[in-house]
Amino acid sequence: MTTARVSSRVSPSGEDGVRQELRAVHALITRDWLRLAANPTNTVLMLLQPLLFLLAFGGGLSALVPDSAVGGQYRAFLYPGILLMAIQAPAVSVGIRLITDRYNGTIRELLVTPAHRSSLLCGICLGGCATATAQGAVLLALAPAGGLPYRPLPLAGLLAELALAAFTVTALALVPAVHTRRPETFSTLLALTSAPLLFGSGALVPLSTLPSWVTTAAVLNPLAYATDLLRRTVSPTAAAGVHWGTWQPPPVVEAGVLLLTAITALLCTAHRFGRTDDMT
Template sequence: MADIVAARVPERTWRSEARAVKTVWNRDLIRFLGNRGQTMTWLVQPLLFLFVLGSGLQTLSAASTGGFDLKTFIFPGVICIAVLFTAMISAASLVWDRELGFLREMTISPVSRTSILLGKCLGGASIAASQGVIVLALAGLVGVPYDIGLLLGALGLLVLVAFAVSAFGMLVAVTIKQAQTFTWVMQLVVFPVVFLSGALYPVSGLPGWLEVLNRLNPLTYAVDAMRHLVFDHLDVSEAARQTLDPGVTWFGWQVPALVEVGMVLVLGVGMLALAIWRFSRAE
């Protein structure tokens, strides 16, 4: 008769949970860095918006904006778009891990599901932020100065946006079981969010129904805060600023940039908490 060997499962501690978060985080970064072609693929669409769409719109809008370069105008929005696309695609790794069976191995390990999802969220946010930094490095090509205050502020904001969007991506990913379905849902969600955020056009003078959708869109506030930051470091006429950077209002009240930043943070934390709750209850 074979001897029975007792196995002891180590107790969970904050150190073991921190190691689990770090391990999952590192795994996603290693997987991303191992596929360098993916970096450029994810950047193609935002760069097309910036240099192709921006140049095309410039010929139509020069008269109404006092000759202000539209590439400079959409630059803050393109940073947010780059972060959004990358964070949502990164979230798909959770769905692939489920299909390949790796997620089951992680969930039966002696770590909490909260640590697993937090590591995935941090991994996705890190990857998305790195893509945003690449776009930010192109600021000089669109007339945005390399001012240290501007760069640090934009870096902090894009990291916050990366976290919030990654949390949203995790919320979608824990709900969907198949990778193909996630791709469809991502397209269904991402493109309306982008085009309703004002990232590619001014939000002043919108039709009533579009203005309501714009105000309900969480990305609107990230784009507006980023645009305020950039425009504060530009030499822009008052007329052009009123047209291109009017800010977001609620029933006539101008929403301060700090409130917008706070909303992005609160939404990110809230969506991550909801994703963790759903993931913890999943079988």
């Protein structure tokens, strides 16, 4: 019995081993795609809030907010925040699914497969990233409503930046998820953190108009870098976002911060995910 259990954990080496790990990652990504396709109502509901914000705030406040306050039209200023809002909900829901999978035994079944746990974790994260990016991409069809014309290069850039932001938010959501056993606890944590992080990122109003302590805290807010990155693509003349002292990081540095944050979060998650007693 012991020999059989040990041999079931042995993975092929070389090229076959790489293909096996990639198949495991692909299977987990496909699982999330199937979940997305099987529940279109949930997708519509997730997109309803950012759509309402775009139409209500973008249409109603654009006449009240002077162009000089945001470096251009308010609707164009708001649009990147709406895109970020569209990916935030599906990205963090990966954490709830991880807790649910652990409760119903799905994680236990995954852990006894020959695939390495790092591959399983990457598949879970990339699956959530892919579905979140897809939902955010739906709002790219409304680019003219955000003051962005249909031009292939800016839209492709926005899509790539959305994918990076979704990857970062998904990775961050997995950190508390592996330390939580009850979905209710995780949902409460999201309710306490999601809105403050979004509003403190400058997604809806310029950081310069917020209290000084919020502007200072934005340096540690990954959503602030994601918002700034998206906004520079939509409206290069928009109001400045995150500053390190008197220096505003260029887009490549902000993208690097997001990537480094995601990798650090995955490493923290992997440390806990690799402990069998905690994940079963």
